[in-house]
Amino acid sequence: MQRVCGVDFGTSNSTVAWHDGSQVRLLTLEDDKPTLPSVIFFNADLDEVAYGRAALTAYLDGYEGRLMRSMKSLLGTSMMEGHTEVQGRRLPYQQLLTQYMAELKRRAEGAAGQGFTHAVFGRPVHFVDDDAQADKIAEQSLQDIARAIGFQEVAFQFEPIAAALDYESRLSSEELVLVVDIGGGTADFSVIRLSPQGRAKIDRQDDILSNTGVHIGGTDFDKYLSLQHLMPLLGMGGRLSNGIEMPSANYFNLATWHTINLIYSQKVVREIQDICRDIADAELKYRCECLLHLIEDRDGHWLALKAEEAKIALSSAPQVQLALERLRSKTQRIPVELSIDQWQLQAALQSLFVQLNATIALALKQAAVLPDQIDTIFFTGGASGVRGLREDLATLLPRAKMVQGDVFGSIGAGLAWDAHRRFGCLLP
């Protein structure tokens, strides 16, 4: 049996797949599901660590501790050198990532009934935009972590190419395909020639006509929605007595999945307490006190989950009602039920859509193909279903057929095909 697998470490969800000798399979990682949400929770009350859905549940149940989501967004940033704190204990971010990845491997091996020594890891086209050095560091960090958890051989494949390989495994004739992969952290677009004959080739450089990406994904949709509609409920945009606007940095950290924990530091809490004390306007003072209460209860991730919930609901419904039952000050609770509609979501995400459409245009330009030459648009990634994008693509590429891949599984499966081709034949 081979000891080879493909690992899709995602910003929001991770998968592991392997070729079991007859076919590629995604491995079961949690509760009969092939995904393990990329979440870790250090439960200080129970002195234990939880992963995936169980981590989110423990956090939402109100256990004291530290939750971390969107850890992949730390790769290539200076935060990788830093740490978060829980009950006086330092938890370096590097350790958080390593611990999560070790658990991912352990679960995959448990499901496969054997250990894995060789892996192809997925990587976005850019971990970090417009900074080749930081991008290199990000890949190196992932490589180091992969070694630390026991992989002897590690290769990398671009996530959209992996998605293309998954689609190619089902093709019976040649197609020119635009792969659209919009995940939690990044959006990647590749133009690639796929065919049944191509499956056997290891080097696909001639078939990859372009490979572009931008660091925008579903977690940014949550962030922009939150900044527009949730953060003002906590005072963002309000004017202090001296006419100056409430400092915005804390709101940005609170609206960004991987920086939420920064707001829990003593220094930040003292800073916000000082601001609250000096506010004269009763409404703004209440909002500022709600912010303090939210920090005290460590409800930052709860609020981010509310933004995500609204975004997902608006993929299929024209309007959503959000119950924000945890928003309150220490002494007062004014129930908040927020209504957000399609139009408001699109308006909040407008600037991100401009960047996504520009990146798609670049993918086509770099490939030097005319719009009517593209046969197929292949969609994968949880955020690829966001309203508006498909309509734009249908106008841009009117002749192309749209194929929906496995939203959460195509990349893992494609990585396993790649791993099978690269390493499979080398091993007993």
Ligand SMILES: Nc1ncnc2c1ncn2[C@@H]1O[C@H](COP(=O)(O)OP(=O)(O)OP(=O)(O)O)[C@@H](O)[C@H]1O
């Ligand atoms: N129905 C939906 N509509 C819009 N967004 C959705 C929907 N379902 C899930 N998402 C979003 O998709 C994202 C997760 O997608 P996915 O699991 O493909 O990302 P990932 O692979 O972990 O991230 P990346 O590849 O960028 O590292 C999240 O932001 C989630 O909120």
Ligand SMILES: [Mg+2]
């Ligand atoms: Mg992904």
